[in-house]
Amino acid sequence: MTLAASPVIEIKPVTPPDVPAIAALAREIWQATYPGIITQEQIDFMLEQRYGHERLYDDLEDAHKWLDQVFADGRRIGFAFSEISKGEFKLDKLYIHPDMQRQGVGGRLIAHVAERAKKLGYPCVVLAVNKRNEKAIASYRKYGFTVREAIVDDIGGGFVMDDYIMEKKL
Template sequence: MKIEVSKLRQDEAEAVAGLAHAVWPVCYAGIISPGQIDYMLEQRYKPALVRQLLARGDLWLAARADVELVGFAHAYPLDNGDYKLDKLYVATDWQRLGIGGELIRATADYARRHGRERLILRVNRQNDKAIKAYLKHGFTVATVVIEDIGDGFVMDDYVMAMALATPAGEPA
């Protein structure tokens, strides 16, 4: 089946929230508590928030199989010139088929075209599966961040970075 990656539509905000609620309990089982999973989903995946970030101009990419949303990525520019890949999730039945890699490539291409030199992300230090995937796609560990996110929960993350070289034949 062919997967199409293109910009997320406003009417897909509910589908993003639904996909996040399906993937997170599987992705983070044994890494963070069910309470923290619920807390973070509530903070980050309200359809109204997704629509607000779309309206702000953030990059939201959708991976679709026919019309079904099977993955998504969210990224935005930082003041220091980096571009932050803030969210990247693929439905569990669709993982290991190259969809995450395609979302990374599309995000990196977009950031590069907009003059950014580095794509960065944060990943839980216990999320070995995701860390291996990011290393495979050219990211390296830059630093560690431990952040209190409220309600007694902490994010214990690697910041990973990937240089965005100008493609050969294009002016720098």
């Protein structure tokens, strides 16, 4: 019997020509993740708000934001966006394609982002996660995040984010 070789994982910065592929990947992963957690209307609203092409081009110009993408054997399978927000270092987005989840790639991206925060002198990494997104919460706990507080945040369009704020001390 032969065992499948582990894929070669590479983390690279997102560049402007990557934007359409990142937006499409976000939609694919969101559709596999959020039905049952938030409504389809809220998924569409948040995808447009956060992954509209113009929004992503603006994010790439922002000196306080870092957009990383990850490849497995050359195939784009996920991304992690981090930023300085309200004086803290935030992991703002972390998404891995469903057929590549639970193979340690999310952990690799968390370590990558945590290293950046540490180099910049921040004491912790913070993030917001939907209270019902149990798989993601389990994954964040595995990598050292704990719940700091529960929030309900108005994001416009009649929608709210019902989240836990989690933090990982560095």
